[in-house]
Amino acid sequence: MLEQIAIGLLSVAAVFLSQDEHVARRRYACFFGLASQPFWFYATWKAHQYGIFVLSFLYTFSWLRGFASHWLVRA
Incomplete structure (x- = not known):
């Protein structure tokens, strides 16, 4: 049950942030996506x-x- 909530x-x-119009917020989507993967x-x-x-x-x-692309590569 805990994994389903997580x-x-x-x-x-992650999906919500990936669609944000502001790049400053959109770049945080990967953190939430990666945090969800062990539960998946x-x-x-x-x-x-x-x-x-x-x-x-x-x-x-x-x-x-x-x-x-959002955190390691400097543009």
Whole structure:
């Protein structure tokens, strides 16, 4: 149950922030997205949802790309 609450709160925050019109707020989406990933891994593994489990790796990679482009690369 705890993982479902964490997934709901963190994932919705990530998607919400990713669509913000202000870049200063939009760049925080990756933090919430990455924070939700351990809960996705745990919940999907526990429920034997292996397709979603594999997709979680792709989502993690995508959030890492956002982290790299918003926080590591200086323009």
